[in-house]
Amino acid sequence: MRGFRQVDVFSAEPLLGNPVAVVHDADGLDDAQMARFARWTNLSETTFLLTPTDPAADYRLRIWTPGRELPFAGHPTLGSAHAWLEAGGAPRSADVVVQECGAGLVPVRRGERLAFAGPPLVRSGPVDAGDLGRVARALRVDEQAIVDAAWVDNGPGWLGVLLADAAAVLACRPDLGAFDGLKVGVVGRYPDGGEAAVEVRAFCPGLGVPEDPVTGSLNAGLAQWLAGSRLPTSYVASQGTAIGRRGRVHVSVADGAVWVGGDTLTTIAGTVAL
Template sequence: MPANTVRFKQVDVFTSVPFKGNPLAVVFDADTLSADQMQAIAHWTNLSETTFLLKPTDPAADYRVRIFTTHGELPFAGHPTLGTAHALLESGYQPKQPGKLVQQCGVGLVELQSVHEDSGGMQAAWAFAAPPARIAPLPEQQYAALSTALRSDAIDFSAAPSAVDNGAPWLVVRVNSARDCLALEPDAAALARIVQSVGTHGLAVYGPHEAGGPATFEVRCLMAGGAFGVGEDPVTGSANAALAGLLSAQNVRPGANYTARQGTALGRAGQVFVRYDDTNGKTWIGGASVTVVDGTFRMP
């Protein structure tokens, strides 16, 4: 490989169809790159996240990853976790344990496992164990302001809106239906004030589909500044992990397994599956990935 180049892949996550998921840039052999160089590359790719593969410093880990948005570094994010694992395995890496991976990142060690069975119509893929999360309900005196910011009277306050931080902090809010979720046209400035007041960088809103629908829930993730940037994220692993944990904490799980659709409002077709493993106390968040670009990255 020529000097000043590193291996590079761009993958689409939570889909098996190119351009229908959430894109991720993966830079290999990044041990010699400084944090400033990583940030410059992430800013240039202009994707929601760019990851950098490094040798692990923990002997239990298969690899180490650093995750950068265009604005800063994140200790954890979901679609980068799955996309990085996909890129690494496709490059020929053999896991220390067949069918399992251990990722070292800012929140510590994150387990991944191969998903062989069909999970709610999804192809065989990989899933990560959701990291532990801190949950803090939104104060009730802010409910009116939240409705105003979302320009909606469809919020289901029986499931308390809550800030959930698993390394990527989201304010998780339930609305009455998938249709209500897709209809949202929030006031961006007012929404930013709400989410930032509880220490999060975005809002993850979800609504149930009718029986027999395309998924259990429709999900949208609206970013409101900070490390997340602004705009709507196509498909979001950390937010779906936050939602899964909140459903469990609020005792309103839809079952031992469920699916979420995300990205519909952006013309994407992201599919996320969730599985609760109460025997081991883990919640698995999974989906397919597909490589779109494969080559080298030229350094200055």
Template structure:
């Protein structure tokens, strides 16, 4: 049985227990794929990451990302959470930015004051959602087609599609029937009304992964990166905005989106909650 340095961090929150938790295992090169998958399933968190030596000389480290059921080529909160853990453990980047190697290739990460932000990777799939898929989504969310303003594939490696509805409170009130959306990763977004909701955020988001051990994700970098590319391309959001996510789960995640030139950065805070040794 080997021992590994381990951290559990909370992503997209300045306050512990209010964001999206992530398990991070360091120096995991000796672990088999099966052992990684088994540990990720055991943690029962939305994602668990394993830090390895990079294969690309431009990268500072390599990461593998597992849900309770499968491995992902990319995910947002694991990217920021892993980077935070690596830096906190004494990692020193080769340049001004941190470069993470993962399934989609190299992902740039930068410090923004006390927060971290990753560069949104290109979409692997975009465009309108097929009618039969939309029917499943409508049934699963318990809404009608007229309540959906627009919908789009926003898949950057995690399979996301997104639907925009009219009312923020309706987003918060959703009680999805996950049996209708098996195999889909569905994000739902609505704009905040400044007069009613205030100005702490501009959009409310929820993320559903039907069939996974964690069927709702409390704060989702990959989904919001895809949504940002969609909204900004169509002029539906300002160059800088804040997303609120996780309130229906008792969380209070906040993600900050900034467009700088042709680049879209997804940022937020990370705090460490647990640190110690893991025996596998």
């Protein structure tokens, strides 16, 4: 038996964020066992905490969707750090937990809420006409409705799309069979003065997740693209509204680093037989 937690991420209210399943003390599990358990949980991500191989790390994390392993993902990073700390993990630094994962070392800052430093983009820049057409068809929007688009991939494969406003984002009724492997994040601004600056949606049916409830990696990539130009350098993103969640992602840019934070709550704790 191994320790197990299910953590709700990006919401201060239970059951309104994005849950991640976390298996403690996962050394000795092989790829097939991890993949099978991730398919069984059927959550957007399931993670496994292991002994680090890098002496600078506090723990090592492997992250699986129901379809495949990811080098990095945001809400699993925050939820797993929360689970590790709650289970008695003692970081080398009192203020920062260092996670080792497929994308390298990811610092997770402790404070009012946990926040991770967005890793460097592995793909950035403009989207070619062919991919832009595929995105428009998959989102069922006219290409002229896309204000801007760019690759914002920090591991999972994100392509970012800016629409005119938050209402346009919430109005999307995508054709999930038309994404053809693309992982698309859509963002639009709310009027100034509200709780959230933007509404975000994430579509990744190729990973076995038609619409991800709240997505840390996507929000990090969008901030690297838009913060300081079309968005402020500090803001709150709303995500999950269209599917009955109330995710809140706290984004800030300081000294060239993008920090993505959110509240974390344990909803299930126990053991699992693998």
